[in-house]
Amino acid sequence: MNKFxxxxxxxxxxxxxxxxxxxxxxHVGSPDVYYEGDAGSYHxxxxxxxPQVIPGVAEIQIRCAKxxxxxxxxxxxxxxxxxxxxxxxxxxxxxxxxxxQFFTGSLxxxxxxxxQVRVSVEGTKGKGELSVPVPAAAQxxxxxxxxxxxxxxxxxxxxxxxxxxxxxxxxxxxxxxxGETPAPGxxxxxxxxxxxxxVVVAGIxxxxxxxxxxxxxxxxxxVNIFKPPAAETNLENxxxxxxxxxxxxxxxxxxxKMEEVIPDHGHLMHLFMIGAPGLDRMWHLHPGRIAxxxxxxxxxxxxxxxxxxxxxxVDKDGFPWTLVGNxxxxxxxxxxxxxxxxxxxxxxxxxxxxxxxVSQLADGGHMVWxxxxxxxxxxVPMSFKFSVEDKDGNPAKDMEPYMGMAGHAEFVSTDMSVFxxxxxxxxxxxAALELARTGQTGASGELQAGMPMPIxxxxxxxxxxxxxxxxxxxGFPRPGQYRIFVQIxxxxxxxxxxxxxxxx
Amino acid sequence: xADTIPLGQPLQARFSEQTSASVTSVPWTIWCVFxxxxxxxxxxxxxxxxxxxxxxxxFWTPAHILIQLNGVLVGIACGYMIxxxxxxxxxxxxxxxxxxxxxxxxxxxxxxxxxxxxxxTSAPFDNWWHNAYGLDVKIVSPPHTLLSLGSFAIxxxxxxxxxxxxxxxxxxxxxxxxxxxxxxxxxxxxxxxLILTVPTWPVNMHTARCYLAVALAIPxxxxxxxxxxxxxxxxxxxxxxxxxxxLAFQWILPLIPAEPKLGPVYHNIKHxxxxxxxxxxxxxxxxxxxxxxxxxxxGRWKLAAVSGPAxxxxxxxxxxxxxxxxxxxxxRNWFFxxxxxxxxxxxxxxxxxxxxxxxxxxxxxxxITLIAALVVSVLTARLGLSWGDWMRRMxx
Numbered sequence: 001m002n003k004f005x006x007x008x009x010x011x012x013x014x015x016x017x018x019x020x021x022x023x024x025x026x027h028v029g030s031p032d033v034y035y036e037g038d039a040g041s042y043h044x045x046x047x048x049x050x051p052q053v054i055p056g057v058a059e060i061q062i063r064c065a066k067x068x069x070x071x072x073x074x075x076x077x078x079x080x081x082x083x084x085x086x087x088x089x090x091x092x093x094x095x096x097x098x099x100x101q102f103f104t105g106s107l108x109x110x111x112x113x114x115x116q117v118r119v120s121v122e123g124t125k126g127k128g129e130l131s132v133p134v135p136a137a138a139q140x141x142x143x144x145x146x147x148x149x150x151x152x153x154x155x156x157x158x159x160x161x162x163x164x165x166x167x168x169x170x171x172x173x174x175x176x177x178x179g180e181t182p183a184p185g186x187x188x189x190x191x192x193x194x195x196x197x198x199v200v201v202a203g204i205x206x207x208x209x210x211x212x213x214x215x216x217x218x219x220x221x222x223v224n225i226f227k228p229p230a231a232e233t234n235l236e237n238x239x240x241x242x243x244x245x246x247x248x249x250x251x252x253x254x255x256x257k258m259e260e261v262i263p264d265h266g267h268l269m270h271l272f273m274i275g276a277p278g279l280d281r282m283w284h285l286h287p288g289r290i291a292x293x294x295x296x297x298x299x300x301x302x303x304x305x306x307x308x309x310x311x312x313x314v315d316k317d318g319f320p321w322t323l324v325g326n327x328x329x330x331x332x333x334x335x336x337x338x339x340x341x342x343x344x345x346x347x348x349x350x351x352x353x354x355x356x357x358v359s360q361l362a363d364g365g366h367m368v369w370x371x372x373x374x375x376x377x378x379x380v381p382m383s384f385k386f387s388v389e390d391k392d393g394n395p396a397k398d399m400e401p402y403m404g405m406a407g408h409a410e411f412v413s414t415d416m417s418v419f420x421x422x423x424x425x426x427x428x429x430x431a432a433l434e435l436a437r438t439g440q441t442g443a444s445g446e447l448q449a450g451m452p453m454p455i456x457x458x459x460x461x462x463x464x465x466x467x468x469x470x471x472x473x474x475g476f477p478r479p480g481q482y483r484i485f486v487q488i489x490x491x492x493x494x495x496x497x498x499x500x501x502x503x504x
Numbered sequence: 505x506a507d508t509i510p511l512g513q514p515l516q517a518r519f520s521e522q523t524s525a526s527v528t529s530v531p532w533t534i535w536c537v538f539x540x541x542x543x544x545x546x547x548x549x550x551x552x553x554x555x556x557x558x559x560x561x562x563f564w565t566p567a568h569i570l571i572q573l574n575g576v577l578v579g580i581a582c583g584y585m586i587x588x589x590x591x592x593x594x595x596x597x598x599x600x601x602x603x604x605x606x607x608x609x610x611x612x613x614x615x616x617x618x619x620x621x622x623x624x625t626s627a628p629f630d631n632w633w634h635n636a637y638g639l640d641v642k643i644v645s646p647p648h649t650l651l652s653l654g655s656f657a658i659x660x661x662x663x664x665x666x667x668x669x670x671x672x673x674x675x676x677x678x679x680x681x682x683x684x685x686x687x688x689x690x691x692x693x694x695x696x697x698l699i700l701t702v703p704t705w706p707v708n709m710h711t712a713r714c715y716l717a718v719a720l721a722i723p724x725x726x727x728x729x730x731x732x733x734x735x736x737x738x739x740x741x742x743x744x745x746x747x748x749x750x751l752a753f754q755w756i757l758p759l760i761p762a763e764p765k766l767g768p769v770y771h772n773i774k775h776x777x778x779x780x781x782x783x784x785x786x787x788x789x790x791x792x793x794x795x796x797x798x799x800x801x802x803g804r805w806k807l808a809a810v811s812g813p814a815x816x817x818x819x820x821x822x823x824x825x826x827x828x829x830x831x832x833x834x835x836r837n838w839f840f841x842x843x844x845x846x847x848x849x850x851x852x853x854x855x856x857x858x859x860x861x862x863x864x865x866x867x868x869x870x871x872i873t874l875i876a877a878l879v880v881s882v883l884t885a886r887l888g889l890s891w892g893d894w895m896r897r898m899x900x
């Protein structure tokens with residue numbers, strides 16, 4: 001049974017169930033979705049700001065590259081499978097009066113899970129459409145503010161006392177004839193009934209409180225299920241890293257099977273090992289699936305130290321998960337890097353933080369972050385543009401696709417609470433993007449490890465070198481100090497540019 | 505009054521009672537309360553259909569306005585009754601009132617006002633609940649329960665108001681109020697029936713839990729108003745009105761165009777979807793009326809011990825085979841509505857909506873649950889009879 005299926009026989013009225021299963025926010029601590037792509041002839045930058053609770057309202061922001069769009073419609077749907085065939089009535093995004101290239105809208109996300117926002121565009125070049133995968137998940141539970149708590153408490157006291165006194169009046173006077181005066185016996189009986197009513201009301205309030213607590217705990221479990229699963233690590237023989245996923249809730253493993261994860265741009269798992277603290281080393285590896293749903297990787301040579309682990313996988317329904325853990329490694333004399341594996345080492349993030357816009361590459365070239373001089377601000381959608389120069393300062397002419405794309409960027413906060421693996425198409429999973437296109441679940445085996453990516457990734461498919469620039473749509477989720485690892489491939493060699501960013 | 509069951513002394517006394525509080529016309533306040541309750545049942549059933557067909561709503565949807573109107577109309581009428589009785593100089597009104605916290609008014613007005621306050625309280629509570637846990641993740645939540653409790657209290661208050669009025673009124677007025685009373689009783693049954701929607705969904709009609717759920721909720725709200733009416737065929741009238749209300753919505757709602765505004769959408773809906781075909785409560789209601797015609801002098805516990813099981817067993821006898829029909833192709837039409845599905849219901853895609861569910865794992869569990877339903881029905885029938893007796897004696 002599909003993990004998102006409801007026990008449908010119990011559906012009635014408008015029972016809107018939180019889906020029993022689940023998936024999690026893409027990345028870690030970075031729930032909003034940033035996507036850049038083409039809807040027909042129109043180039044769009046779409047931002048989906050996820051609601052805190054599900055069902056809840058997501059805010060959609062769309063920026064058009066040119067002033068040629070007349071109207072944009074947005075609609076949420078399942079990413080794949082049942083429920084992805086019939087769209088509900090779409091909403092019209094509102095065009096800004098001051099900036100006609102900017103559109104905003106709100107959409108109800110009614111369930112957690114792998115959803116998509118379908119964007120339909122109409123403009124001077126006809127119609128176009130694109131889909132943005134959205135891993136919808138509840139993020140937290142709100143606390144009740146004191147004024148509201150006080151008001152509700154007063155009303156509850158009023159109601160509780162009210163029913164007790166109504167019960168007393170009913171017994172004392174309810175069936176007396178008009179004008180009759182209650183006898184002393186009635187008054188006594190009324191007092192007894194009031195005491196009984198008070199006990200019953202107290203019992204109901206107690207049970208109500210217990211029910212509320214149970215509901216809150218149940219909801220918290222759903223929040224926990226969506227939290228990043230733990231990457232339980234084991235270092236065999238000192239150099240073979242074995243990773244097992246463990247959800248924050250015991251139910252997690254019922255719904256996400258490691259045996260069923262699907263390839264995302266050619267690999268089942270993208271493992272990032274980042275030196276901690278300092279972020280002065282980074283490995284981007286691709287462990288393979290081994291028995292028992294675990295993943296294993298023969299480590300390359302690396303110095304002893306503590307490493308933070310972020311491991312990206314995509315479940316069969318197109319939901320991206322990031323496993324989070326750490327491992328302490330003794331000096332490893334391991335294999336050489338091969339294939340798509342890559343590494344970087346350099347200076348640690350300065351204790352006082354800071355910004356940097358130029359990074360030296362291993363072959364003597366440079367990568368330059370083309371950014372405005374304004375301070376970086378949290379929650380602002382941006383296009384992070386990087387240009388690559390050869391050692392002579394000329395634009396690089398030997399850029400190649402790296403895992404099917406012009407580049408990969410990892411945005412990591414220095415406290416490791418934020419991690420986002422972003423591509424030129426944005427923060428969405430490439431596997432989810434493919435599912436949005438085909439509507440097929442990954443369980444079909446359509447995508448296999450090692451297969452080339454079947455979708456265009458904002459890059460030409462000819463054998464000509466790629467442009468010496470690469471950009472990534474993203475927004476820092478909160479203020480703090482970040483390090484950005486930008487990985488590209490030149491003349492068969494994977495190179496990593498590293499930039500620091502202080503975000504207000 | 506040939507069709508009135510002879511009753512105990514308090515009720516008999518009511519008919520000979522000609523006091524200063526005797527009522528010669530139906531007060532506007534009663535009509536106002538009645539209009540509020542009509543508004544609530546229309547708004548409630550429309551709102552459910554809205555959520556099944558369209559999904560997205562605002563505070564200002566027509567259905568929501570009707571539901572809010574219920575509170576407004578009842579609040580105005582009951583507030584007027586309490587304030588004029590407390591501060592006005594009408595001796596008859598004063599004599600037919602109860603006193604609570606220094607205020608005077610009909611008991612039913614106080615109960616209905618309590619219901620209005622409960623509904624009012626549920627609004628900010630529910631709003632916070634949505635912000636904290638998501639929009640209507642479950643229909644049965646603490647704020648929704650408070651709302652439902654308030655709404656039910658309004659109906660209980662209305663029945664008490666009408667019962668008090670009937671017990672003091674001239675025959676002509678009594679006859680007119682009787683029909684209002686029957687309608688409100690039917691709305692009580694409808695409300696409890698809605699709460700039982702999940703356990704009594706057609707796929708669950710071959711489980712013992714379905715009949716346990718019905719035994720828990722329905723006997724009290726069917727027998728209470730009916731017994732309180734003290735009229736032959738009262739149960740049939742109440743259950744018949746319940747059936748007519750649901751059938752009317754079953755057949756009218758699909759005539760109104762609608763399409764989903766939330767996803768995921770499993771069914772390409774083009775009109776409002778009704779809830780479902782009514783439960784066949786009319787049959788046990790007829791059985792109860794026949795029974796009560798012969799057992800009117802019985803003690804209440806003895807009467808409950810017979811009425812409860814008679815209700816459950818007769819309901820089981822008709823609903824069980826009727827469920828077979830509902831699951832058959834013959835019921836998939838506008839009349840029985842078994843081809844209607846909410847837009848969010850993956851019926852036919854992820855599960856078979858025409859396959860009975862099994863709730864009890866063993867035959868023993870099934871029979872134990874069914875016996876529990878019979879035992880529970882005795883208690884809920886007794887509760888209903890007590891409520892009915894209370895209303896028979898209601899004077900204020």
